[in-house]
Structures are given as structure tokens and as C-alpha cells.
Amino acid sequence: MTTQTMILLLIPLLLIQLILMIINLINVIKKEKTKYLNKAVWIIFILLLGYIGNIGYLILEGGNDDSD
Numbered sequence: 001m002t003t004q005t006m007i008l009l010l011i012p013l014l015l016i017q018l019i020l021m022i023i024n025l026i027n028v029i030k031k032e033k034t035k036y037l038n039k040a041v042w043i044i045f046i047l048l049l050g051y052i053g054n055i056g057y058l059i060l061e062g063g064n065d066d067s068d
Contacts, residue, residue, distance in 0.1 A: 017051060021047070024054050024057050025043065025046055025047075027057075027061075028042045028043060028046065028057065029043075031061075034061055036061065042057055042061070
């Protein structure tokens with residue numbers, strides 16, 4: 001497999017990661033209160049842990065239910 005082929009295979013994964021990151025960052029910033037961790041920690045997790053941070057946020061904080 002050539003380098004060019006590898007790059008072409010990675011582009012969709014990187015785009016999905018970027019879209020997830022943007023959506024989750026907007027969501028965490030808009031929320032008044034998060035359930036499990038404070039906003040700063042979620043932002044760090046989302047930015048630094050990649051898919052794990054994004055999926056963890058979606059599982060733990062998921063949805064738009066701001067009614068606590």
C-alpha cells in the first residue's frame with residue numbers, strides 16, 4: 001500500500017473526528033451544567049483523547065436534556 005493510498009483512507013476518519021469534535025465542543029459550551037465532569041475537563045477530554053473523548057462525552061452527557 002502506498003503512502004498516497006494510506007492518506008486517502010485516513011481522510012474520512014479525520015473528517016469524522018473533526019466533525020464530532022466541533023459538535024461536542026459546541027454542545028458542552030452551550031450547556032449550563034454537565035452531569036459528570038465540569039466543562040473544562042470535558043473540553044480537555046474532547047480535544048486530547050480523540051474518538052475516546054468524543055464517544056465518552058456522547059455516552060455520558062449525550063442528548064440535549066438540560067433539565068436537571
